[in-house]
Amino acid sequence: MSALCLASRFCRGLKVSHIRPALARTTVTVAAETTQKVAFEEIPAVGKKWVGRWLFGCSGMVFGAVVIGGLTRLTESGLSMTDWHLFGKRPPLTEAEWEREFAQYQEFPEYKLKNQGMSLSEFKFIWWMEYGHRQWGRTIGTFFLLPAAYFWHKGWFTRLMKKRVLVCGALIGCQGLLGWYMVKSGLEDRFKDPSDVPRVSQYRLMSHLGMAFVLYSIFLWNALDVTYPAQKLKQVTAQAMKFRKFAHITKGWVFLTALSGALVAGLDAGLVYNSFPKFADRWIPSDILAFSPALRNFTENPTTVQFDHRILGTVALGLATTAMIWSRRVMLPPRAYTAAAALGGMAWMQVGLGISTLLLYVPTSLAAMHQSGSLLTLSFAIWLTHELKHLKKLPK
Incomplete structure (x- = not known):
């Protein structure tokens, strides 16, 4: 009996249900690997270079935000700005505007229980610290968004990278909202006793810092992935x-x-x-x-x-x-x-x-x-x- 006949009988004895799952798994795996490989190889060298630089830049910006945020906390400046605007607000330019800003701060617990007698010049210092931290966060959003839109348009992102970019964009937006949610906890009228120390919720502070660390980690990992691919053994x-x-x-x-x-x-x-x-x-x-x-x-x-x-x-x-x-x-x-x-x-x-x-x-x-x-x-x-x-x- 020929080998062809034996093969034919063997195939007729197999159920289609036995063949399809293995074939489907193989096809899907090979297709996914081929798609990602081809997509990555189609990105020009100049695209990889600029995407890597951008990712390293984003991670550096987040690192800077953590440093500035730490200084803001250590100088006890975080509660100096008592309102929040999505796109920021113009800083006071005249002495009258500074007086109004200072008067607004005096209505909240930190001044009443801790900083009574603070001078206007001392208030200006902590206000600028908090203002700088908030503006740095908004700068991160701009630094991320504009190049991301350009690189996406140029086709310099793989399918996987597109998903990660969307995740990072969502995290940046949530981080800004969480930052205000944290500050708001220190402005609430929950500090009644003169011995109370007005401060933000430690739970919200931990969440805010933790999200910054997660965002930084994603940027750094992907920057390394694009610029310095891991070596193999x-x-x-x-x-x-x-x-x-x-x-x-x-x-x-x-x-x-x-x-x-x-x-x-x-x-x-x-x-x-x-x-x-x-x-x-x-x-x-x-x-x-x-x-x-x-x-x-x-x-x-x-x-x-x-x-x-x-x-x-x-x-x-x-x-x-x-x-x-x-x-x-x-x-x-x-x-x-x-x-x-x-x-x-x-x-x-x-x-x-x-x-x-x-x-x-x-x-x-x-x-x-x-x-x-x-x-x-x-x-x-x-x-x-x-x-x-x-x-x-x-x-x-």
């Missing part, structure tokens, strides 16, 4: 796969530690127990669970929030140091070694800045550097995981 070992998983865990922990720092800032928790490594003369402070119910302490008790931030930071340091040392014993893409070393070094610098900020009673310059350092540490963690993105699972 011909042979992937089991140790490399374990290291890749560990690097992602480290990145997530660094992000979590940064979020806990937002709670520290929101509650001014850095102003309690300015000693290290002990809390005064104790390893565990006596008022760590002073609030009831106990769960409130983790987000509302300054002592507990500082204690948690110390623990999270110490663990992050251990993870980053382990990644730096472990990377030297594993076969990785060449740039991954540099990224791991940078992550480990930055983690030590960040912890040093945090301890110095605490011991010196939170000077503005050091505190701002510490907050910026958290974003730099996250940046190196993102870079490391990006360099490992092509490590695939080992065949069984």
Whole structure:
């Protein structure tokens, strides 16, 4: 019997339902890979170059917003502007306009409970700080939107990149609204007692900073993807796969530690127990669970929030140091070694800045550097995981 007849009988014995799913999966997978590959290759080199520069520029702008936002918080300037306009407003130009702006500020809790007797010149300083932060945010929107529209029109975005651009645009818009929602919490008439300290909600502050970190991470990851594609390895070992998983865990922990720092800032928790490594003369402070119910302490008790931030930071340091040392014993893409070393070094610098900020009673310059350092540490963690993105699972 010929081979052709055998093949014919075998095919007749198979059910169509057995063939279609496998064929469909193969067709869809190949089509998707081919479409993305072709779409990416069709983008001219000049398009890739400018899209990469734009993405790096957007990430740098968001980094700047985090730094300015930290300075605004540290100089207690965030509640100086008591209204919000979508496209901003013209700053006061005359002395009469400044007087009106100052009179409006005097109607809110921060002035009544904390800043009575403030001079007009002192008010101008905090007003300009907040104004600069808001205008920087609007500049980010413009810097993102105009080139994005041009690149989209030129066909310099892949299908996947188009989706990411839409996500980033939505996040930028939500970030502006969330910023005002945060400020509004400090302007509400909920501070009745003379001992109350008018401040924004630490929950909204954490959400605002967290969204900024997410936006920054997306921009940086895609900038690296376009400009410095991750290198590949011909042979992937089991140790490399374990290291890749560990690097992602480290990145997530660094992000979590940064979020806990937002709670520290929101509650001014850095102003309690300015000693290290002990809390005064104790390893565990006596008022760590002073609030009831106990769960409130983790987000509302300054002592507990500082204690948690110390623990999270110490663990992050251990993870980053382990990644730096472990990377030297594993076969990785060449740039991954540099990224791991940078992550480990930055983690030590960040912890040093945090301890110095605490011991010196939170000077503005050091505190701002510490907050910026958290974003730099996250940046190196993102870079490391990006360099490992092509490590695939080992065949069984």
